[in-house]
Each structure stands twice: as structure tokens, then as C-alpha cells.
Amino acid sequence: MILAHVTTLYPGYVADFERRHTGLSALGYAEHYERLVRDAFGWSNHLTRHLAARGHVTAHFVANYAALQAKWLQENGAASKQDPLHIVAEQLHRTRPEVLFVDDCYLFSPVRVQALCAELPSLRLVVCHQGLDGDPRQFFPDDALVLSPAGHQVATWRAAGVDAHQFRHAFEPAVREGLETHGPRTPVSFLGSCSPLLHPERHRWLAALARQMPLEIWTDSFAAVRPRLLVGSLRRGRARQVVEHFFSPLRRRTHGPLYGRAMFAQLARSDITLNCHIAMAQPSAGNMRLFEATGAGACLVTDARRDLDEIFALDSEVVTYGSIEECVERVRWLLDHASAAAEIGARGQRRTLAAHTFAHRAAELEGLIEARLKAGTGGR
Known part of the structure; x- marks a missing residue:
């Protein structure tokens, strides 16, 4: 399985991260990215890292971190683009994922996700994480695999015909080191x-x-x-x-x-x-x-x-x-x-x-995705 996780970061965190880490401007994309994910904000790259350890090919992109994304564009010979979605589209085009996992329902509206899907012939399934109340189809494509930490939301969405599953948050033991x-x-x-x-x-x-x-x-x-x-x-x-x-x-x-x-x-x-x-x-x-x-x-x-x-x-x-x-x-x-x-x-x-570690959640996510793909009802 080739999976790409596209996420965003809280702007206040990005500003704080850059205050605490000097010399970022001198780093290349890979070094800058490694410092970022080692800081372990939110889900970081925990899921993709553990899925990779399970034998899958994974990629993780932070759509709204402009300074980091600009380095990726420069190092990959891509045309300069200002719209975060256009940059992500270029990253996904080069990654050719079978599964696209998105967890920002504001930046990635259903129309925008469908536009990304249209440019990715390799794509078989869209997975969306939704932590808000309301019909997830307001935020994500109708045929997406929708995950939520809230059991009552999952029950409501399933009754409405959404392929929804409970998927709780987790802890990454590696953050305890140092x-x-x-x-x-x-x-x-x-x-x-x-x-x-x-x-x-x-x-x-x-x-x-x-x-x-x-x-x-x-x-x-x-x-x-x-x-x-x-x-x-x-x-x-x-x-x-x-x-x-x-x-x-x-x-x-x-x-x-x-x-x-x-x-x-x-x-x-x-x-x-x-x-x-x-x-x-x-x-x-x-x-x-x-x-x-x-x-x-x-x-x-x-x-x-x-x-x-x-x-x-x-x-x-x-x-x-x-x-x-x-x-x-x-x-x-x-x-x-x-x-x-x-x-x-x-x-x-x-x-x-x-x-309740991200290794446990990666195994859960792997099972949900494989079951959906085996059933032949991908999110395209």
C-alpha cells in the first residue's frame, strides 16, 4: 500500500516552533522536516512512520507550513506556487498514492479533495479524520472512509449511510526520550x-x-x-x-x-x-x-x-x-x-x-483500509 497523509498545523504552534529552533532557514527540506516531526506536535508523522514499519510506502506532507513547503518546491524543481493545495497536488502527483489520508476539513473541502483525486489516477481510497459534529459529507467526499474519535458521532453517521469508524487519538512512546x-x-x-x-x-x-x-x-x-x-x-x-x-x-x-x-x-x-x-x-x-x-x-x-x-x-x-x-x-x-x-x-x-500508542492505531488503520479495499468500494 502507498499512503500519503496530508495534514496542517496550528499557526500558533508553527510560530512557536520557529522561535524555539534557530537556524531553520539554513536547513534543507529533509533536515527541517525531521526537526519538525521530532517535536511531536499533535499526530506528527507517527502514523505514517508506524505504517512504514509495517511494510507500507508512506509520505507525510504539512500543507500550511509555507517555509517548509517552499523548500520542497525549490529542491524538487517544481514551479513556484503560492496556493498550498497546488503544492500538495504536486507532492501527491510525485508520490502516486493509492490511499490519501486527510485530516483538515477546512482546507480540504469535498470539492478540493475531489479535484486532487481527479489528478491522481493511482488513488483507490480517500480516508478522512473528522472530529467535529455535523454530517461529514459537508467536509469530505461521499464515498470516503471517515474516522472519528467520538463513538456517538460514528453511530449517527453510520445511520446516515456514511462508512464511519471509531478511531481514537493515541500517544507516541518515543516522545519520552530526552x-x-x-x-x-x-x-x-x-x-x-x-x-x-x-x-x-x-x-x-x-x-x-x-x-x-x-x-x-x-x-x-x-x-x-x-x-x-x-x-x-x-x-x-x-x-x-x-x-x-x-x-x-x-x-x-x-x-x-x-x-x-x-x-x-x-x-x-x-x-x-x-x-x-x-x-x-x-x-x-x-x-x-x-x-x-x-x-x-x-x-x-x-x-x-x-x-x-x-x-x-x-x-x-x-x-x-x-x-x-x-x-x-x-x-x-x-x-x-x-x-x-x-x-x-x-x-x-x-x-x-x-x-493506546500510535503503533496500535497504525495497525487499526491498516485493517480498516485493507478491509475497504478488499470490499472493492474505494473512495473514488
Whole structure:
């Protein structure tokens, strides 16, 4: 099987990566790319690397990293192009994949994916990862193999005739090598988005917790906000959230954002780390923090979800709560019983390493793709 994974990166991460890695402009494409994927942001190239280890030919392209893509164009003798999709089309034309895996439903609309398919006679199947609510056919071709971490979404989509399958996030054990885990421990941490403009429920939850425990937060949620987001919030009657953004009590607890290996290092230095799924994830468990935190060895305290027990042993490998009050109670107990928190973190880490790594997910993906191709119903 020849598979190409086309993805995009969060712009804030790209800017942070370039601040932390000097001398990138002097590197060629391959060296620049290797530094990027070693930083292990998001899924990085974990899936394609493990699929390659299983005997497949794979390629991984980051469509919206302009500086990196420009190096590829220069080194491959391709004409200079500004549109990310045109560059990706050239990369795919040279790769000649049988399977195209895309996970950005904004840049890669159904029309654009179909346009890419029309230029790739080798292509037999389109695989799409969709983490948002709604009909995935708004985002991807009708005949795509659609993956989602959310079980309730998969059930809904299947009932609508979509070839949908649950495909959870994972952890890459290799990121633990060389992490800077020395230094002061953090009693209670939260890493991630908590903007009242985007995730008001999560913001209110954290604000309540911050009044009652030594919580430290790493986020970019209180950096300069886009005017368009402010105007849109006001037009939708969310003046309260706009005020909360500028006067949030969390600002006093907030450090800057951490990404990639720096994020994993902070998780590893955390005795307890918190998780709260965003509203659109109801009622399923499955955000990335479940696997990032447990993989790093922190004691994870997370909101109770309908299918969380399919992933971890509740209150043994992770600690759950059903309300703000219960969350406070459980975190306080863990702070008073440090050895118990450490044991839970260790059990959670063992479970993640035994069942939820990207090597496991690569095997799952291989099975799903091979079954679809064998059935003769590819996404063309």
C-alpha cells in the first residue's frame, strides 16, 4: 500500500516552533522536516512512520507550513506556487498514492479533495479524520472512509449511510526520550485552550477550580484575540464572554502555551493534570489530552464520559468527576495522598503504553483500509 497523509498545523504552534529552533532557514527540506516531526506536535508523522514499519510506502506532507513547503518546491524543481493545495497536488502527483489520508476539513473541502483525486489516477481510497459534529459529507467526499474519535458521532453517521469508524487519538512512546523533566514539580496543571469566547464551559470550570487549589495553566487563550472573533461574539449576544476574556481570573494563573515536546515535559512534571472535554464532544470520551497526559505519566483527573471505561479503568488508571464540586473534592484528596496519585499515574501510563500508542492505531488503520479495499468500494 502507498499512503500519503496530508495534514496542517496550528499557526500558533508553527510560530512557536520557529522561535524555539534557530537556524531553520539554513536547513534543507529533509533536515527541517525531521526537526519538525521530532517535536511531536499533535499526530506528527507517527502514523505514517508506524505504517512504514509495517511494510507500507508512506509520505507525510504539512500543507500550511509555507517555509517548509517552499523548500520542497525549490529542491524538487517544481514551479513556484503560492496556493498550498497546488503544492500538495504536486507532492501527491510525485508520490502516486493509492490511499490519501486527510485530516483538515477546512482546507480540504469535498470539492478540493475531489479535484486532487481527479489528478491522481493511482488513488483507490480517500480516508478522512473528522472530529467535529455535523454530517461529514459537508467536509469530505461521499464515498470516503471517515474516522472519528467520538463513538456517538460514528453511530449517527453510520445511520446516515456514511462508512464511519471509531478511531481514537493515541500517544507516541518515543516522545519520552530526552524530555526535560527535571525541575520543580507542578501540583495541579491544565494545558490547553480555555478561552471563554470558544469554550465557556471549560473556562467556568477552571475559574471555579482556581479559587480552591494550586492550579497552574499553560495556554494561548488570553493572547491577542482576533477582532473578528470579538465582533462575532458580540453579534451573537455573548458580551459576558467578551468581558470574561479580558478580565478572567485565570490570567493570574496562566503561563504561555506549550507545544510538542515542551508540553509533554510539563505533563511529566505534573503530579495531577486536569481534563474537561469541550461541549461538542458530548457524550463521548476521546480528546488528545487523555492519551498525552497518561502517556507522560501524570495522574489524570477527567470528566466522566459514557465510554471512558472502554479506554481506562475508572478511578484506577484515571480519576473521574461529574461536577465541579466533585472535581475539587477528588483533586484535594489526591493532593493529600501523593503516593496514591503517583500510583494512578503509573497505572494510567502502563495502560496507554499497552493499548493506546500510535503503533496500535497504525495497525487499526491498516485493517480498516485493507478491509475497504478488499470490499472493492474505494473512495473514488
